[in-house]
Structure formats: C-alpha cells, structure tokens
Amino acid sequence: MTSKHLYVFLLVLVGLSATAQDIFVSKITITGNTKTKEHVIRREILIQEDSTYTSTRLKDLIAQSENRVLNLNLFNTVNITRDTISDRDFVTLEIAVVEKWYIWPIPFVEFSDRNFNVWGGLDFDPARTNYGLYVFNYNLFGRNHTLKTKMKTGYHTKLGVEYRIPFLSSKTQWGLNTLIEYAAQNEVWYQTRNDSLQFFTNGKNNLIKTLKSKVEFSKRINPFSRIYIGASYENGQLDTSVPTSDYFSNSTGYQNTFGISLGQAYDTRDNIFYPIAGKFLSLRATAEGWKNIDWTPNLEISTKIQYFKKLRPKISTALAVFGTLKSNPTPPYSRRQVLGYNQIVRGFEYYVIDGTWGYTGNAAIRYQLVHKPKLKINLVPFENYKVLPLNIYAEAYVDVGQAGYKTNDPSNQLNGEFLYAGGLGLNVLLYNDRLLRLEYSLNSLQEGGFFVHFKKAI
Structure with missing residues (x-):
C-alpha cells in the first residue's frame, strides 16, 4: 500500500x-x-x-x-x-x-344520531339532540389520573362516572380503569330494515334503560406494549310496548350481560389522535354470558392492525385492517352491531350492517398542506393556549368492508356484500388532538356524498 x-x-x-x-x-x-x-x-x-x-x-x-x-x-x-x-x-x-387546563366543565348540545350526516338526513331535528354538562378532570393529583362525569338529557338521558389511573403508583406498571353509567332513551333502535335503523317511539319515556359497569386492569410490559384484563356487567330493560321479539336473548324484555375480557395492544404511533408514522396492533377476546330466563354464552374476538409511514417530508400513507367474530350464530339484536356504528366504511355512513362477523380495510395517502407547530394567537388571553399547533392535510382514500348474519332480514341487501368506496378529504388538526374531517365519498352503489366527521378514520 x-x-x-x-x-x-x-x-x-x-x-x-x-x-x-x-x-x-x-x-x-x-x-x-x-x-x-x-x-x-x-x-x-x-x-x-x-x-x-x-x-x-x-x-x-x-x-x-x-x-x-x-x-x-x-x-x-x-x-x-x-x-x-x-x-x-x-x-x-x-x-x-x-x-393544558385540566378541569373542563363543558355545557353542551350535541346530536344523538350515529354521525353528523345521519342527523342531517333527519332534517337536523332539534328534538334529536342532547344537552347537559360534562365535567372532565384531567391530571388529578398531577399523576395523570382522569375523572369524567357525564350528565346528559334530551333525546337520551345519561349519567355516568369514569375514573382512569394509567399507573397505580410511580413504581408499578399496573393501571386501572373503572366505569359506571346509567342511560335511558325515549326512542329505541329496535330493528334493521333496508340496511337502515328503524326507530320506535310512542310518547312514553324511558322505553329502554341500561345500567353498565366495568373494571379493567392493565399492565405495561414495555414502553410500547400493554395487556388488559377486565370484567363488565350490563343490565338492560325494554318497555313492553316496543314491538320486537329478539332485541334481547330468549325473546324477553330484559337481559343481564356478564363479560370477562383479555387483550393486548402494541403502539408506536407518533400521535395517537392523528398518526403520521408508527404502528398499532390490538387483539381482544371477550367471553360473554347473556342471562334472563336462560344462560346464553358467546365468545367475541376482535383485532385491529394499523400502519403509518412518512414517505416524504409532506407525504405519508396510512393502512388499517379491523376484524371481529362472534361464536354465537344467533346473538340478540342488541349484540349484532358491526358496520355503521363505531366501525364504518366511508361512503356508507347512512347504512348499518348487523352480523356475527365483519371486517374493514382502509388505505389513504396524505399530503400536508399546512404545518404550523407554533402558530401564535395573540388574541387568546390565556398563556397556555396562545400557541396553536395547526396541521392541515389533503387525503385520498379507499375503504372496503363486509359483515354478515345468517338469519338476516331479506330487506337488508348489504348483508354479506363486499362494500367499497373511495374519496377525497381535508383533515384539520388543532392542538394535536382536535380533528375535523371534510370528505367526499363515492361508494360501490354509485352513491356520492359530502360527509363531516370529528374523529379520525384510521
């Protein structure tokens, strides 16, 4: 050399x-x-x-x-x-x-329907709104404990208290979540026809009453993984005037539901409210028993997988899959909700599909139009909120989904059908955790529409 x-x-x-x-x-x-x-x-x-x-x-x-x-x-x-x-x-x-501020007494007026567009389809009927007071106490004792109190009346009545403790002490990895809630409605979603919810009301109050309680322990295994084990109880009472025979099990007007659940979650998302990078995987199994004149068992398994990747400084992708399966082939109507409730295929917001199984898949590509992590708002009199993190994204997306039930009402044409839709959207994220979605979707029924949402799609 x-x-x-x-x-x-x-x-x-x-x-x-x-x-x-x-x-x-x-x-x-x-x-x-x-x-x-x-x-x-x-x-x-x-x-x-x-x-x-x-x-x-x-x-x-x-x-x-x-x-x-x-x-x-x-x-x-x-x-x-x-x-x-x-x-x-x-x-x-x-x-x-x-x-942030940690005590939020929030007077509110809100729509009761499944989403904003369904309420709009009912002419924004003010009788279908709730009003009341939420009191959120975050970061109690400076230890990130959360106490939520709900007092709601109007279309629905709801009284509830929830207490969350992510970690029971500074040295343990165990946490606890407890909930007790009473709800009553003067109108009942009592069946599904033509892939739409059917409502029953007759002027009487409290046609359905529900009492729920839950206790769930969690343990952080490592910085990205947690396991969960919980127990729950729910009592439902249906007024005898409601014309349904299968809302609860065994064709009765009441039902006690006992549940034990076990789950695990893995989470590396950069922002849990609107992720741009990272992964989320969850698996949960819930053993239930529906009890009235007889005991009816059920095992439900659900999973969710999400993947987010930043391709360029302003371009990112999002992929997600959700699936659920019930072991009981003939659950009561109150336990058959799959698509159109918490899980939706965009473009099918007006429809619901009940079943014992179901899945969704979502894919999106996003372009960041605005990135203002420290936008100064001098007009705000509160020092903690003078800096507004603001992000706006343009999004193109495709959603698919399917759900089924073997003894389906013949009028429900979407039962077991493969659903798909695509569209364009504008997502506005404020303070890293407040989201507004404005979307136009075209579905596989060749129906197009403009939709408004206030939580993330993926």
Whole structure:
C-alpha cells in the first residue's frame, strides 16, 4: 500500500469514527410542569441519564420521546433540547412542556344520531339532540389520573362516572380503569330494515334503560406494549310496548350481560389522535354470558392492525385492517352491531350492517398542506393556549368492508356484500388532538356524498 493510499484510508477511518461517535447524556431536566409530577413525564422518555448513544440514535429517541409525552394529552407543546457541556460528547437534555387546563366543565348540545350526516338526513331535528354538562378532570393529583362525569338529557338521558389511573403508583406498571353509567332513551333502535335503523317511539319515556359497569386492569410490559384484563356487567330493560321479539336473548324484555375480557395492544404511533408514522396492533377476546330466563354464552374476538409511514417530508400513507367474530350464530339484536356504528366504511355512513362477523380495510395517502407547530394567537388571553399547533392535510382514500348474519332480514341487501368506496378529504388538526374531517365519498352503489366527521378514520 502506497503512502497516498494509506493517507486516504486513515481519512475514511477517522470520518467513520467521528460519524459513529457516542454522546453521553449526563442529565435530563424538566421545566413547565407546575402540576404534573416528574415521574409521569420521565416514564415516557426513552433516554436514560448517565447513558451513551450514537448521534443518530439520540436524535431518533428525542423525537420519539417528544411524541410519547404529547400522547399523554396533558400538554399543548413539548420540546426537548440538547445543551453541550464543555465537550461535544457530553450533553444535558431539557424537556420544556406547556400544560393544558385540566378541569373542563363543558355545557353542551350535541346530536344523538350515529354521525353528523345521519342527523342531517333527519332534517337536523332539534328534538334529536342532547344537552347537559360534562365535567372532565384531567391530571388529578398531577399523576395523570382522569375523572369524567357525564350528565346528559334530551333525546337520551345519561349519567355516568369514569375514573382512569394509567399507573397505580410511580413504581408499578399496573393501571386501572373503572366505569359506571346509567342511560335511558325515549326512542329505541329496535330493528334493521333496508340496511337502515328503524326507530320506535310512542310518547312514553324511558322505553329502554341500561345500567353498565366495568373494571379493567392493565399492565405495561414495555414502553410500547400493554395487556388488559377486565370484567363488565350490563343490565338492560325494554318497555313492553316496543314491538320486537329478539332485541334481547330468549325473546324477553330484559337481559343481564356478564363479560370477562383479555387483550393486548402494541403502539408506536407518533400521535395517537392523528398518526403520521408508527404502528398499532390490538387483539381482544371477550367471553360473554347473556342471562334472563336462560344462560346464553358467546365468545367475541376482535383485532385491529394499523400502519403509518412518512414517505416524504409532506407525504405519508396510512393502512388499517379491523376484524371481529362472534361464536354465537344467533346473538340478540342488541349484540349484532358491526358496520355503521363505531366501525364504518366511508361512503356508507347512512347504512348499518348487523352480523356475527365483519371486517374493514382502509388505505389513504396524505399530503400536508399546512404545518404550523407554533402558530401564535395573540388574541387568546390565556398563556397556555396562545400557541396553536395547526396541521392541515389533503387525503385520498379507499375503504372496503363486509359483515354478515345468517338469519338476516331479506330487506337488508348489504348483508354479506363486499362494500367499497373511495374519496377525497381535508383533515384539520388543532392542538394535536382536535380533528375535523371534510370528505367526499363515492361508494360501490354509485352513491356520492359530502360527509363531516370529528374523529379520525384510521
């Protein structure tokens, strides 16, 4: 080897060594958390003090840690900055957060139907609205506990209390979620015909009454995985004037439902409210028993898989699959809801498909039109909300789905049919967790329409 070749080799070796040079994180400090306990934030940080990382790895972990702290939904902004100490290989990290308000007494008026467009199809009937008060207490004791109280009347009556504890203490990985809720309606969705819900009302109050309770324990296995185990109870009472024979099991007007569930979730999404990158996988099995004059068992298994990838600085893709299966071939009507309720195929918002099995698939490509992570709103008098993170995305999407039930009413033509639709949308994301979706869809029935939604599709 000539001296010239040796010189070039040494230059390359030195360059590679510098590129791979380790950085020692000596200290992590947190500022801005006037109420939130430090351990709540530190639990989400993927970087450890007195630890060494490559420059590239440290950059990735900082970005992931910022997203994880934001996903707590306790802060409007989260910024992690590096400060070099004398030597470029030694750094400290500062985590600066801006806390949200944690007590929200919210008077509200809302539509009761499954989505905004269904309510519009009923002429925006004001009689089909609810009004009342939600009181949300977030971050109780500075430990990210949540207490939700619901007091609602109007088309529906609902009184409920929910308490969530992500971690029972600073040293344990176990959490707890409890719920108790009473609901009553003066109108009943009592059957499905022509792939649409049929309503019954006769002027009487409380045609159906429901009492629900739930206790669920969870355990974080690692920073991205949790397991869940829970028990639930539900009591339903149907007025004798409602003309249905299979709303509850055994053709009765009441039903007690007991359930035990086991689930696991894996989540690396950058923003749980509107993901751009990451994965989400969940699997849940629920063993139920429907009890009135007899005992009827059922096992339901459901799964959801989502994949998000950033292709370019402004271009990303989203893919999702959902599936559910019930073991009981003839569940009562109240337990047959599959598509058109919590799960939809876009373009079929006006329809419902009941069944013992069903699935959906979604694919979308998104282009970021606006990215203003620190938009200043000086007119806002509250310091915590003067900075508005604003993102707007254009989206093209395709949805598919199918659901079925073997003793289907002949008027329901979509039972067992393969459904598909495509469309274009505009998604507006405010404060990282408030979403408005404006979409135009064309479905496989050659029906087109404009739709409005307030939660993410994928």
